[in-house]
Amino acid sequence: xxxxxxxxxxxxxxxxxxxxxxxxxxxxxxxxxxxxxxxxxxxxxxxxxxxxxxxxxxxxxxxxxxxxxxxxxxxxxxxxxxxxxxxxxxxxxxxxxxxxxxxxxxxxxxxxxxxxxxxxxxxxxxxxxxxxxxxxxxxxxxxxxxxxxxxxxxxxxxxxxxxxxxxxxxxxxxxxxxxxxxxxxxxxxxxxxxxxxxxxxxxxx
Ligand code: HEM
Numbered sequence: 001x002x003x004x005x006x007x008x009x010x011x012x013x014x015x016x017x018x019x020x021x022x023x024x025x026x027x028x029x030x031x032x033x034x035x036x037x038x039x040x041x042x043x044x045x046x047x048x049x050x051x052x053x054x055x056x057x058x059x060x061x062x063x064x065x066x067x068x069x070x071x072x073x074x075x076x077x078x079x080x081x082x083x084x085x086x087x088x089x090x091x092x093x094x095x096x097x098x099x100x101x102x103x104x105x106x107x108x109x110x111x112x113x114x115x116x117x118x119x120x121x122x123x124x125x126x127x128x129x130x131x132x133x134x135x136x137x138x139x140x141x142x143x144x145x146x147x148x149x150x151x152x153x154x155x156x157x158x159x160x161x162x163x164x165x166x167x168x169x170x171x172x173x174x175x176x177x178x179x180x181x182x183x184x185x186x187x188x189x190x191x192x193x194x195x196x197x198x199x200x201x202x203x204x205x
Contacts, residue, residue, distance in 0.1 A: 009175060010162040013116045016179045020186035025124070027190065031197045034128075034135040040143075041088045042197040045096050047146060048083055049192045051076040052100030054118055054185070057111040066108070067164050073119065073157075078146035085143040096196075103188065105181065109174040112165065113181025117189070119161045122147075126154055 007015070033043035051074075057063050058074040083093055105111050125147040132144045140148035150157040170178065 008162075008166045009112075009168060009170070009178065010116070010165045012175070012179060013113065013165070013182050014120075017117070017182050017186050020183060020190070024186060024190045024193065027193055028197065031193070033197060034131045037086055037136060039197070040132065040136055040138075041083075041086050044079065044083050044086060044088055045092060045196040046189060046192040047079045048076075048088075048093060048096045049100050049196075050118065050121075050185070050189045051079045051146075052097050053103040053188065054105065054111070054114045055100075057105070057108070057115055060108060060111070063108050063111055063115075066112070066168060067115065067161075069160075069164075070115075073161075075118075075122075075146045078148070081145050082143050085138075099192075105184070107177055109170065109177035110181030110184065112168070112178040113183070114185040116165065116178070116182050117185035119158065122150070122154055123158055 028043070028046075031039070031042075033039050055074060055076045058070045058076075064070050080093070105114055126149065129140070129144055129147040132138050132147065136143070138144045152160070
């Protein structure tokens, strides 16, 4: 796939991961993640792996210099609270944290791509939160805190993040690493879906 520096980084990231997002979104929804609390527990384990794998980026000094305000964006604690609310066994959470630990994101430039995937997922969470509320009777204060909108509003928070990405003075190599990192994040999370959401799922058509 081609990419020119003429395109904003956020747009290039979107284009590069569009097809992977479609595959992921369809696969997750096919597995009925909100059918009951057991299915939703699997969805949370997928989120735990993703957020734990990328957590260090939110605290890395070099990364915070590139993208300020990162610390306030981490949702790992919220995901862990949700896992506890749903009674996801600690043994399973430990397995997920170990798998996350084994992920090698590589450089902070690849990390930019991972952060794009994580921050962008807050947009889709608006729709997912509606399902969780209606089908499982959970809320932003119980079981679904990681899906809560930021105080500034989801769209504004996302626009601010994209503006920070688009202002980064990256070399072509660093930019390519960011694009690679984003695809790695999507591939990682899709694999996680297939490992923790597929059990005796009654798959939707
Ligand atoms: C069933 C699961 C998912 C569904 C249904 C879903 C749905 C959506 C929707 C509807 C949007 C667009 C929202 C808007 O433009 O207002 C979106 C954006 C996005 N989602 Fe997801 N999503 C899912 C999972 C994920 C996951 C797990 C990730 C992270 C790996 C992710 C990453 C993103 C990104 C990066 C964007 C922003 C795309 C852009 O640059 O505009 N999504 N998602």
